[in-house]
Amino acid sequence: MNQVPDTYGRFGPFGGRYVPETLMNALIELEEAYNRYKDDPDFVAELRYLLKQYAGRPSPLYYAERLTKHLGGAKIYLKREDLNHTGSHKINNALGQALLAKRMGKKKVIAETGAGQHGVATATVAALLGMECKVFMGEEDTKRQKLNVFRMNLLGTEVVPVTSGTRTLKDACNETLRYWVSHVDDTYYILGSVTGPHPYPMMVRDFQRIIGVETKEQILEQEGRLPDAIVAAVGGGSNAMGIFHDFVGDASVRLIGVEAAGRGVDTDKHAATMTKGRPGVFQGSMSYVLQDEGGQVQEAHSISAGLDYPGIGPEHAYLKDTKRAEYVPITDAEALEALQLLSRQEGIIPALESSHAIAQTIKLAPTLPKDAIVVVSLSGRGDKDVEAIMPYVGGDAK
Amino acid sequence: MSLATANKIDAVFAELKAKGETALIPFLTMGDPDLAVSVELVQASEAAGAHMIELGVPYSDPLADGPVIQRASERALTNKISLIDCMGVAAEARRRGVQMPFILFTYFNPALQLGLERFFALLKEHDFSGVIIPDLPIEEDGEVRAIAERTGIHLIPLVAPTSEARVERIASKARGFVYCVSSLGVTGVRSSFHEGIESFLATVRNAASVPICVGFGISSREQAERFSGLCDGVIVGSAIVRQVEEALPQLRSPDEAVRRAGVDAVRSFIAGLKPRSRRS
Numbered sequence: 001m002n003q004v005p006d007t008y009g010r011f012g013p014f015g016g017r018y019v020p021e022t023l024m025n026a027l028i029e030l031e032e033a034y035n036r037y038k039d040d041p042d043f044v045a046e047l048r049y050l051l052k053q054y055a056g057r058p059s060p061l062y063y064a065e066r067l068t069k070h071l072g073g074a075k076i077y078l079k080r081e082d083l084n085h086t087g088s089h090k091i092n093n094a095l096g097q098a099l100l101a102k103r104m105g106k107k108k109v110i111a112e113t114g115a116g117q118h119g120v121a122t123a124t125v126a127a128l129l130g131m132e133c134k135v136f137m138g139e140e141d142t143k144r145q146k147l148n149v150f151r152m153n154l155l156g157t158e159v160v161p162v163t164s165g166t167r168t169l170k171d172a173c174n175e176t177l178r179y180w181v182s183h184v185d186d187t188y189y190i191l192g193s194v195t196g197p198h199p200y201p202m203m204v205r206d207f208q209r210i211i212g213v214e215t216k217e218q219i220l221e222q223e224g225r226l227p228d229a230i231v232a233a234v235g236g237g238s239n240a241m242g243i244f245h246d247f248v249g250d251a252s253v254r255l256i257g258v259e260a261a262g263r264g265v266d267t268d269k270h271a272a273t274m275t276k277g278r279p280g281v282f283q284g285s286m287s288y289v290l291q292d293e294g295g296q297v298q299e300a301h302s303i304s305a306g307l308d309y310p311g312i313g314p315e316h317a318y319l320k321d322t323k324r325a326e327y328v329p330i331t332d333a334e335a336l337e338a339l340q341l342l343s344r345q346e347g348i349i350p351a352l353e354s355s356h357a358i359a360q361t362i363k364l365a366p367t368l369p370k371d372a373i374v375v376v377s378l379s380g381r382g383d384k385d386v387e388a389i390m391p392y393v394g395g396d397a398k
Numbered sequence: 399m400s401l402a403t404a405n406k407i408d409a410v411f412a413e414l415k416a417k418g419e420t421a422l423i424p425f426l427t428m429g430d431p432d433l434a435v436s437v438e439l440v441q442a443s444e445a446a447g448a449h450m451i452e453l454g455v456p457y458s459d460p461l462a463d464g465p466v467i468q469r470a471s472e473r474a475l476t477n478k479i480s481l482i483d484c485m486g487v488a489a490e491a492r493r494r495g496v497q498m499p500f501i502l503f504t505y506f507n508p509a510l511q512l513g514l515e516r517f518f519a520l521l522k523e524h525d526f527s528g529v530i531i532p533d534l535p536i537e538e539d540g541e542v543r544a545i546a547e548r549t550g551i552h553l554i555p556l557v558a559p560t561s562e563a564r565v566e567r568i569a570s571k572a573r574g575f576v577y578c579v580s581s582l583g584v585t586g587v588r589s590s591f592h593e594g595i596e597s598f599l600a601t602v603r604n605a606a607s608v609p610i611c612v613g614f615g616i617s618s619r620e621q622a623e624r625f626s627g628l629c630d631g632v633i634v635g636s637a638i639v640r641q642v643e644e645a646l647p648q649l650r651s652p653d654e655a656v657r658r659a660g661v662d663a664v665r666s667f668i669a670g671l672k673p674r675s676r677r678s
Contacts, residue, residue, distance in 0.1 A: 008537060018506055018533045020462040021568070022558035022582060164468055165458070177461055182583035184560060281507045281533070282459065294480040295511030296458040 005315075009198020009285075012321065014314035017197040018281045019177070026184045031199040033104050038206065043099060050095050054128070055085045057092075057210065061218035061375070067345045073365040074228065074372035078348070079215050079243060081379045088351065088380030089211060089239045090121035094190060096207035098125040101188035108132045108187045112176040114141055114169030114235065115306035115353065116148025117380055118192030123157035125190075133157040136176040138168040141305045144388050166299045169235075169309045173283050193236025194313030197284030201313050208242025215375055216246050223373055229254040229364065232377035233356040234327065235271070235307035237316045239379035248324060257316060258360045260302035261329035271300035273312045274320055274327035282310070287317040303332040303392075304352035306380075334359040336392055339382060351380035352389070406499035406527040407552055407574045410449050411609045411630060420673045421631030422622070423611060424638050425452040425503065427470035428487050429479030431642075435649050438661045439642065440491040444498050446668035452530065452633065455484045455504035462532040464586030466636040469643065481508045481517075485524040492525055499527040501554065501574075506534045514541060518549045528552035528574045536568055546573070557602055558582070559592040569605035575631065576606045580614045586636045588615035599628045619671055626673040634671055641667045 009015045017027060037043040051057040060083065064076045081089035094111075101109055109131050113119030119135040126133035135152055139161040142149050152159050165171035173196075180189045194201045194208070212230075219227055230247060232240035234257040247253045262270035270276065273288050280289040282297055290298045290310035300310040319325035330338075335352060338359035343349045350358055354377070361376050368374070414421055424443045428436050436453075443451050456474035460467060481504060488500045502521060509517045509531065521529060529551055534542060539553065546553040552574030557565050559582060569576050578599060581592040592598065602610050612625045613633030622632045641664045642649065648660030 016538055017535065018538055019535065020532050020558075021535055021556045021564075022560050022579060024535050024537075024564065025560045025562060164465070165472070170459070174459055174461055178464070178584045181462070184582060281510060283461070284533075289507070291507070291511070293511070295508035296475065297507070298458075 005198065005202050009202065011315045011318035013279070014286050014317040015198055015201060016286050017284065018286070019197045019284045020181060022181050023184060027197055027199070033100060034199055034203050037100060037103055043103065047096055047099055051092065051210070055091045055095065056083065058214045058218070059083050061215055061222065063222070064346050067342065068365070070345050071362060071365040073370065074368035074374045075370070076361060076365055077219065077227070077373065077375045078378045079211060079375055081211060081239060081377060082348070082350065082354070082381035086117070086121045086124050087383065088117040088121065089208060089242060090118040090192060091124065092210055092242070093192065093204050093207040093238060094118065094121035094125045097188070097190045097203070098129050098131065101131070101190070102129055104188065106186065106188035108183070109190050110134045110136065110176055110179055110187055111190045111192060112169065112172040113137050113192065114172065114308060115304065115351070116141070116145040116152070116384060117306060119157070119159070120148050120151050120155070122190050122192070123152040123155035126157060127155045134160055134179070136160045136162050136172045136179065138162050138166065138172045140167040141169065141172070144305050145384060147384050147387065169305065170297070170300065177283070193238040194241045194315060195236040195283060195285065195311060201285065201315055204238055205241045205245055205315060208238050209245040211239065211242035211377065212244060212246035215243060219373065219375065226250055226253050227373040227375045228252070228368065229256055229374045230377070231256045231258060231357045231361050231364065231374060233258050233307060233353045233379060234312060234316060235260070235309045235353065236311065237313040239377050241313060241315055243377045244319070244325060248319070255319065255325035256360060256364070257325055257327040258330050258356045259327055260304055260307035260356060261331045262301040262303070264331055265329050269301035270329070271302040271307050271309060272329040273310060275329050277310070279317070285314045287314040288312050288320070303335065304356065306351070306353040307356065328360055330356040330359045336389060338362055339389070340393060348378070349382035349386070350378055351382050352385045354379045405550060405552055405574065407450060410499055411575070414449065414630070420626035420629070421449040421611065422447060422672050423450050423452060423631050423633045424448050424668055425454055425633060425635030426642070427454040427456055427467060427474055427639055428484035429456055429474035429477055430470040430639070431473055431646055431650050432477060433479065433483055433487055435657070435661070436487045437490045437494070439664055440487060441494055441496055442661050442665035443668055444496050446665045447672045448498060448668060449631070450499040450501060452501045452503045452635070453484055453488060455481050455502065455508055457505040457508065460505065462584055464584040464636060466587070466640050466643065467585050470639045481512060482520065485520055485526070488524045488526060500525065501528040501530060502526050503530045503532070506531050514545055518545045518551055521551050522549050526551060528554050530554045530556070530577060532556060536571065543571070559594060559598045565601050566605045569602055570607070572606055572608050575609040575611045576602055577633065578602050578610055578612045578629065580612050580616065583614070585614055587617040587640070591615060596628060619673065622671050622673045632673065638664065638668060
């Protein structure tokens with residue numbers, strides 16, 4: 001299967017570059033700069049050094065023995081992206097793009113954020129490289145993720161609350177793009193997922209694919225064979241694309257993306273883009289979109305701010321339509337239950353986003369034989385969510 | 399080219415050129431605050447001296463627009479205004495005697511979801527002469543352009559001060575006119591324009607075989623006149639939509655006379671934007 005987007009940034013019919021003309025040259029420049037540096041030995045060496053010595057890679061592939069026994073089926077491995085510096089996989093991409101921005105001579109960076117994980121990662125690399133940073137965050141999310149707002153402020157970043165539209169990730173993305181249109185001459189936009197106009201879906205995937213490359217090496221070392229399935233949560237889809245990509249050519253490995261079903265896919269409160277959406281153009285690319293009859297983009301709902309998004313990266317749309325990957329919904333309630341189970345079984349509090357992948361694994365593992373292997377992308381740690389979930393799970397310890 | 403020469407937009411520009419005048423092209427968000435008022439505002443625009451008009455389709459994610467048009471879109475969407483409703487405004491305005499060419503301004507997704515063939519058939523049926531799709535750059539517009547050419551609807555492209563080497567490619571394919579974005583940024587009122595605006599417009603002028611118009615940020619007669627010597631038309635959006643916003647209490651009134659007063663306020667604002675003739 002050909003994984004490289006074509007020169008127009010197309011993954012089959014998906015992807016492309018649907019943006020105002022003002023941004024077109026900036027995107028072309030970005031694509032040229034990325035192509036110039038991605039295999040440049042100095043760039044590769046600097047990124048590799050920072051990923052190792054600063055971010056703490058490689059992240060462990062951990063055999064979750066107690067969870068495995070509890071579920072009584074396939075062996076479950078957790079790819080511990082939660083152990084990276086800043087607490088999620090987002091640092092992989094933020095480091096890559098910030099180094100690129102530096103080489104392009106940009107001293108100002110901007111980013112959108114939902115849960116705040118990408119915002120924190122961007123604020124972190126901006127501090128590291130001495131860049132001025134602004135992060136756009138939906139006003140609703142600044143309340144849900146107060147801790148991350150404070151972390152970004154500590155790192156010297158200005159957090160701009162977005163009050164337009166839904167006041168969540170979707171409109172934070174719109175506002176970041178609008179700001180970029182006005183400041184395109186001196187500002188670099190560090191987009192956080194495999195979404196948006198070309199070259200972002202390809203570039204972010206490339207910076208995240210290290211997750212899957214390491215996973216493959218580690219599972220071969222520990223088990224001597226490839227896993228039977230890989231499970232990852234999907235909002236925009238960067239951790240999923242990152243862990244899937246190196247396995248796309250391995251037909252025996254099932255790739256399972258887990259999207260947020262909120263209060264249920266039969267309600268109007270969900271973010272199940274693949275299950276309930278249809279192809280359309282949204283925020284710069286063609287992909288599946290939650291939309292009404294007339295093409296107005298609908299508001300998404302999820303307990304997880306990072307999955308609360310009505311779009312999805314175009315390469316996921318391509319993997320779905322070519323049937324290489326499958327996409328399944330998990331509700332808020334199932335994710336909350338999974339969060340608690342993993343906490344008690346393994347002493348690991350997962351992020352609400354990653355809890356969706358755990359929840360799917362809870363369903364999947366018991367249906368598989370004991371010698372089957374499932375790898376779950378544990379994309380982030382749950383500390384940021386503890387306050388937000390208190391009302392749901394009862395704040396007092398039993 | 400036989401279809402293109404029959405296009406109303408071309409006829410208006412030919413007439414203005416003969417008279418040495420600059421086109422005034424207002425923009426209105428359809429359905430703000432409701433469809434009936436939109437029809438009256440289109441009539442009022444022509445009465446105020448507009449030469450053609452952009453009818454804006456409200457959209458949930460208006461990436462190219464600043465806060466004023468975003469708010470207008472949000473207001474219209476609370477009434478569930480669809481692309482087809484917007485076309486209905488044009489049809490009703492024609493029935494009431496409005497003569498000027500209509501240009502539909504829509505983001506790509508609503509047109510795509512309708513189906514591109516059907517979209518253009520409806521534009522034709524509702525007597526639109528042109529369409530502007532701000533999130534459809536030339537790299538992505540192949541299918542749209544082919545249908546537009548076939549149906550005789552002008553696909554009006556945007557060029558920006560950052561377009562540089564792209565200006566030639568965009569302007570040479572343009573139909574109707576080239577929409578020149580006055581400055582970096584989204585739509586909205588501003589006091590300063592891109593510093594190289596004169597040379598930018600000269601570059602577009604050299605590359606284009608159709609008229610060139612300037613938009614984004616124009617809000618006064620002084621600004622309109624500043625550009626009138628450099629281009630063939632000025633587009634005024636946010637400044638007018640802001641007038642509509644200020645007149646909302648009147649425009650929403652059930653009292654006919656109060657509503658008329660609101661429409662009149664917008665009309666006189668548009669009349670006040672009209673650049674004086676270049677020849678006089």
